Structure formats: structure tokens, C-alpha cells
Amino acid sequence: MxxxxxxxxxxxxxxxxxxxxxxxxxxxxxxxxxxxxxxxxxxxxxxxxxxxxxxxxxxxxxxxxxxxxxxxxxxxxxxxxxxxxxxxxxxxxxxxxxxxxxxxxxxxxxxxxxxxxxxxxxxxxxxxxxxxxxxxxxxxxxxxxxxxxxxxxxxxxxxxxxxxxxxxxxxxxxxxxxxxxxxxxxxxxxxxxxxxxxxxxxxxxxxxxLSDLEITQLSKLAESPPKIIRFISIGRLLHWKGFHLVLPAFAKAQLPENAEYWIVGNGPERSRLETLAKQLKIDDQVIFHNQLSRAETLTKLSECVSLVHPSLHESGGLVCLEAMAAGRPVICLNLGGPALIVSEDVGFKVEANNPDQVINDLANAMTILANDNHLWKQKSDRSRARVKNLYxxxxxxxxxxxxxxxxxxxxxxx
CATH class of the missing domain: 3.40.50.2000 (Glycogen Phosphorylase B;)
Known part of the structure; x- marks a missing residue:
């Protein structure tokens, strides 16, 4: 050339x-x-x-x-x-x-x-x-x-x-x-x-x-699957990030009693989300972390089974790539950039018709991932391969x- x-x-x-x-x-x-x-x-x-x-x-x-x-x-x-x-x-x-x-x-x-x-x-x-x-x-x-x-x-x-x-x-x-x-x-x-x-x-x-170095570093996180069922969302706490949809979905999902939902980030929606967690009586299972360094965030990610990323409009979604490279299946909405990054064989893409439907489908996806170890491992392996091959x-x-x-x-x- x-x-x-x-x-x-x-x-x-x-x-x-x-x-x-x-x-x-x-x-x-x-x-x-x-x-x-x-x-x-x-x-x-x-x-x-x-x-x-x-x-x-x-x-x-x-x-x-x-x-x-x-x-x-x-x-x-x-x-x-x-x-x-x-x-x-x-x-x-x-x-x-x-x-x-x-x-x-x-x-x-x-x-x-x-x-x-x-x-x-x-x-x-x-x-x-x-x-x-x-x-x-x-x-x-x-x-x-x-x-x-x-x-x-x-x-x-x-x-x-x-x-x-x-x-x-x-x-x-x-x-x-x-x-x-x-x-x-x-x-x-x-x-x-x-x-x-x-x-x-x-x-x-x-x-x-992602650079080859980042892919290699993130793949090491996949070597130790989490022992506790935890879901995580990462990002600024803004209305369009859709975290308010995950809380009722988590409450509705069929999960072990010790299951947790972690939210990493700061933003104006923090108090609203905390109030919602209390109303749903899941505040003892929902843990809010402040904005963390990238290394700290990835450590938290490695302790969870899946990234839940319900963004309602986004052209990118870098955190989805990072989660996939770490072998953590992504649950997202079938909208914007995340819908392009995440395919059905590596994660779950939920249609976004209305809030009730999204909450039900998010709850169903979390239930499936939490109760099917074989499927989780399949999606984990395929997530890593997709990032390496395409991104x-x-x-x-x-x-x-x-x-x-x-x-x-x-x-x-x-």
C-alpha cells in the first residue's frame, strides 16, 4: 500500500x-x-x-x-x-x-x-x-x-x-x-x-x-466470574440514562435474596433514584457509589454479573464495550449506539415501546441471566469475542x- x-x-x-x-x-x-x-x-x-x-x-x-x-x-x-x-x-x-x-x-x-x-x-x-x-x-x-x-x-x-x-x-x-x-x-x-x-x-x-492493551486488561476480569448476583449501571445520573427504569425491574425480577444492584456515578437524579428505591422497598439491595476512577469502576464491574445500560438516547456507549470485553453481558435498550454494539447472542436488547413494557422486559432479562449459568457463560464468551473481532x-x-x-x-x- x-x-x-x-x-x-x-x-x-x-x-x-x-x-x-x-x-x-x-x-x-x-x-x-x-x-x-x-x-x-x-x-x-x-x-x-x-x-x-x-x-x-x-x-x-x-x-x-x-x-x-x-x-x-x-x-x-x-x-x-x-x-x-x-x-x-x-x-x-x-x-x-x-x-x-x-x-x-x-x-x-x-x-x-x-x-x-x-x-x-x-x-x-x-x-x-x-x-x-x-x-x-x-x-x-x-x-x-x-x-x-x-x-x-x-x-x-x-x-x-x-x-x-x-x-x-x-x-x-x-x-x-x-x-x-x-x-x-x-x-x-x-x-x-x-x-x-x-x-x-x-x-x-x-x-x-478499544486498544489491544485495553482488551487484554479487561479480558483478565472475565477470568473470575462473580459469586454473588449483582447488576451494575454506570454513568451520570441523568433522566435520559434511564436508571429509573432499572429499579422497578430489579424489584420485579426473580432473583436470590442477596442479589444487589449497584449504581456508579453522580448527577441530579441521585435523590430521585434513592427515593424510588425506598418506595420499592429495595433500598437495602441498591448500593449507590459515587463517581469513581476508571480502575475503581472496572473493579466494581468485575464483581457484577451484568451491565444494565438503559440509555434512552446515546450515539455511543463505550461502557458497553468495556463490559463486553470484561465478559459481562450487557442488557440495554434497542436504541442508539448500544443497540449497534450489543447483539442478541452476546446480551439482551429490550425494545423501547413504553416504560411498563421496558420494566417487564428488563426484569425478565435479569431473571434469565441470574438463573442460567450456562447461558451467562455463553454470552460472556461471545461478548469478549465480539469486541476483539469488531471493536x-x-x-x-x-x-x-x-x-x-x-x-x-x-x-x-x-
């Missing part, structure tokens, strides 16, 4: 982190094994990236740090304004890339992060093939579940939907979709929106992965490098 010159846009890009920064870093790290890579990213990523590259140089990577005008930089420090900073950063990145293109002759430009479909990438305006994503954000909590959100939760969902709709009306978002040679969505919901925006070539692909960053990087080659050859043959 002859190395190509690849320009990558990675607003979020930091080694040693999960979520979006991890997606950005792992993508460039793996692609650089095959091609020459130039990365556009934020200035505030410089210290950690340069420290990593000084310790472990990557010869085929050049990092270009760019920012909007200095008076706009404080925007990224304010959570509510970060997406405005991100939008303006896209313009700055395009201006830098346009000058670079005059001397470097990039073969392909790839937008990697943010994983967000409702903000444009002005790099699509460059006169070279543009690969968009995977991008997400097209997911919404089914309306049947809104009645349990409270007025704050409902307002959050309304404002989220409005913001996404306004983003999709942006002519530059439509132009980004229309100029993409391939647009990848993280979920079925997002791929539908990409097509409506005008993307002609669309496919579904999770943005998530290794090494394999994803190789597939992406091959895709670049395919796009380049196809473009040259036209």
Missing part, C-alpha cells in the same frame, strides 16, 4: 482518554501505521499530545494546532458555549487547511471529531474527497418515556431537539453532507438524518473501539486505511 497524504480534523483529540478525545487520538494513531497523517486540532490539546509524542514518536503524524481569533477562545471553557467555539474553530481549521493544501497535496480529508452530525465541517469545501464521520446525534428519547422525566428533563429534551433541528437547517451542514464521498452515522437514527441532509453514500458504523482499534485502523486507498483509487479512475 503506497502511503497517502491524509488530512484529519479532530477537534477532540487526546491520548489516554475515552469518549471523543480517545476516538480522535486512536484514529490518527492507527491510520499513521499506513499513511501520512496531518491532524488539525485545538491548541489546548497541545501539552498532552506533545508529551505523548515525545515519549512515543509517531513518524507519520504532523499535528497542526489552530484556534479562532484569541478573543473567542474563552468560549470553549464555558460548557454552554462550547459548540459555538467548535463551529468557529471549523472555520479557522478550513483556512489553515486551504493553505496547507497548496503545498502538501492531500489525497483525502476526514472529519473525525466531534462526532456530531448537526454542525458543518468546512473542510468539505476542499477540492479533494471528503469522508464524514462516523457522526451521531440523531437519536431522541421515545415520547412515551417523557412523562417520567419531570419538567426539567422535558425542557432539556425539547431544547435538544430544537438545537438539532436548527443545526440541520444550516446550509453548511447540508453542504457538508452533500459534498461527502461517504457519510458514516453511529446509529440507524443518524443515518436516516444524513440521507435527508443530502448525503448520497451513507453507512452505519460505531465510532468506538479493536488496530482492526478499525486497518479497515480505515484500506477505505482511504479504495476512495483514492476510485476517485482517480473517474
Amino acid at each position: 503506497e502511503p497517502l497524504n491524509i488530512l484529519i480534523s479532530a477537534y477532540a483529540c487526546r491520548p489516554g482518554e475515552g469518549s471523543e478525545p480517545g476516538v480522535g487520538w486512536h484514529t490518527i494513531q492507527e491510520v499513521a501505521k499506513y499513511h501520512n497523517v496531518w491532524v488539525l486540532t485545538r491548541q489546548n490539546n497541545r501539552p498532552i499530545i506533545e508529551a505523548q509524542l515525545n515519549q512515543n514518536p509517531i513518524t507519520k503524524v504532523q499535528v497542526i494546532y489552530c484556534e479562532p481569533p484569541s478573543w473567542l477562545r474563552p468560549l470553549h471553557l464555558k460548557k454552554k458555549l462550547v459548540y459555538l467555539h467548535y463551529y468557529l474553530w471549523q472555520i479557522a481549521a478550513y483556512l489553515v487547511a486551504k493553505k496547507l493544501q497548496e503545498t502538501i497535496n492531500f489525497h483525502i480529508v476526514h472529519h473525525v471529531t466531534y462526532v456530531r452530525h448537526s454542525t458543518p465541517s468546512f473542510l468539505a469545501l476542499l477540492p479533494i474527497p471528503f469522508l464524514w464521520g462516523p457522526v451521531g446525534g440523531g437519536e431522541s428519547a421515545p415520547k412515551a418515556f417523557w412523562k417520567d422525566f419531570g419538567w426539567r428533563g422535558i425542557m432539556y429534551e425539547i431544547m435538544r431537539d430544537i438545537a438539532r433541528t436548527l443545526g440541520e437547517l444550516d446550509p453548511f451542514v447540508k453542504l457538508t453532507a452533500q459534498r461527502s464521498i461517504l457519510a458514516r452515522g453511529t446509529t440507524a437514527e443518524t443515518t436516516q438524518r444524513l440521507r435527508k441532509l443530502g448525503a448520497k453514500n451513507v453507512e452505519i458504523l460505531s465510532q468506538l473501539g 479493536s482499534w488496530q482492526k478499525k485502523g486497518q479497515e480505515l486505511a484500506n477505505l482511504y486507498e479504495k476512495i483514492h483509487n476510485s476517485n482517480n479512475s473517474v
Whole structure:
């Protein structure tokens, strides 16, 4: 394979982190094994990236740090304004890339992060093939579940939907979709929106992965199956995470008397969940842990039989991958990113028609896993194999490098 010159846009890009920064870093790290890579990213990523590259140089990577005008930089420090900073950063990145293109002759430009479909990438305006994503954000909590959100939760969902709709009306978002040679969505919901925006070539692909080192470390947790029936949910305690659905399901499931349900994380829903546990008379079996370090969280995970992840809208679901790599079958809703990551042979995907139905089906899944050791072992082994086969960053990087080659050859043959 002859190395190509690849320009990558990675607003979020930091080694040693999960979520979006991890997606950005792992993508460039793996692609650089095959091609020459130039990365556009934020200035505030410089210290950690340069420290990593000084310790472990990557010869085929050049990092270009760019920012909007200095008076706009404080925007990224304010959570509510970060997406405005991100939008303006896209313009700055395009201006830098346009000058670079005059001397470097990039073969392909790839937008990697943010994983967000409702903000444009002005790099699509460059006169070279543009690969968009995977991008997400097209997911919404089914309306049947809104009645349990409270007025704050409902307002959050309304404002989220409005913001996404306004983003999709942006002519530059439509132009980004229309100029993409391939647009990848993280979920079925997002791929539908990409097509409506005008993307002609669309496919579904999770943005998530685990390094081979992470897969090896997590697989060691699978070597010691838990002796007590415990279920665990991990994440911020927010209305759309759906933890309020798991508590009545746990109360309803046919479980041993010493069974427990652990919740790891902090958030505004904490008091509501504690009250609900008392009302259901399971507060002696429900244990709330505060937000823990990754190592502490994984230790807790290893002491449980299954991750219950009832998120009502999510484009990713990294914790599902981590649980599967640790041999812990995942019980999730058949929505968003988790529905793509988890297949029926490795876990349970519960349809999300209404709260009562979800509670019943979650309870049934917990009952089955708690009382069928053979099935648990089957799903545990298959979970580990699925992560290794489909979600290794090494394999994803190789597939992406091959895709670049395919796009380049196809473009040259036209």
C-alpha cells in the first residue's frame, strides 16, 4: 500500500482518554501505521499530545494546532458555549487547511471529531474527497418515556431537539453532507438524518473501539466470574440514562435474596433514584457509589454479573464495550449506539415501546441471566469475542486505511 497524504480534523483529540478525545487520538494513531497523517486540532490539546509524542514518536503524524481569533477562545471553557467555539474553530481549521493544501497535496480529508452530525465541517469545501464521520446525534428519547422525566428533563429534551433541528437547517451542514464521498452515522437514527441532509453514500458504523492493551486488561476480569448476583449501571445520573427504569425491574425480577444492584456515578437524579428505591422497598439491595476512577469502576464491574445500560438516547456507549470485553453481558435498550454494539447472542436488547413494557422486559432479562449459568457463560464468551473481532482499534485502523486507498483509487479512475 503506497502511503497517502491524509488530512484529519479532530477537534477532540487526546491520548489516554475515552469518549471523543480517545476516538480522535486512536484514529490518527492507527491510520499513521499506513499513511501520512496531518491532524488539525485545538491548541489546548497541545501539552498532552506533545508529551505523548515525545515519549512515543509517531513518524507519520504532523499535528497542526489552530484556534479562532484569541478573543473567542474563552468560549470553549464555558460548557454552554462550547459548540459555538467548535463551529468557529471549523472555520479557522478550513483556512489553515486551504493553505496547507497548496503545498502538501492531500489525497483525502476526514472529519473525525466531534462526532456530531448537526454542525458543518468546512473542510468539505476542499477540492479533494471528503469522508464524514462516523457522526451521531440523531437519536431522541421515545415520547412515551417523557412523562417520567419531570419538567426539567422535558425542557432539556425539547431544547435538544430544537438545537438539532436548527443545526440541520444550516446550509453548511447540508453542504457538508452533500459534498461527502461517504457519510458514516453511529446509529440507524443518524443515518436516516444524513440521507435527508443530502448525503448520497451513507453507512452505519460505531465510532468506538478499544486498544489491544485495553482488551487484554479487561479480558483478565472475565477470568473470575462473580459469586454473588449483582447488576451494575454506570454513568451520570441523568433522566435520559434511564436508571429509573432499572429499579422497578430489579424489584420485579426473580432473583436470590442477596442479589444487589449497584449504581456508579453522580448527577441530579441521585435523590430521585434513592427515593424510588425506598418506595420499592429495595433500598437495602441498591448500593449507590459515587463517581469513581476508571480502575475503581472496572473493579466494581468485575464483581457484577451484568451491565444494565438503559440509555434512552446515546450515539455511543463505550461502557458497553468495556463490559463486553470484561465478559459481562450487557442488557440495554434497542436504541442508539448500544443497540449497534450489543447483539442478541452476546446480551439482551429490550425494545423501547413504553416504560411498563421496558420494566417487564428488563426484569425478565435479569431473571434469565441470574438463573442460567450456562447461558451467562455463553454470552460472556461471545461478548469478549465480539469486541476483539469488531471493536479493536488496530482492526478499525486497518479497515480505515484500506477505505482511504479504495476512495483514492476510485476517485482517480473517474
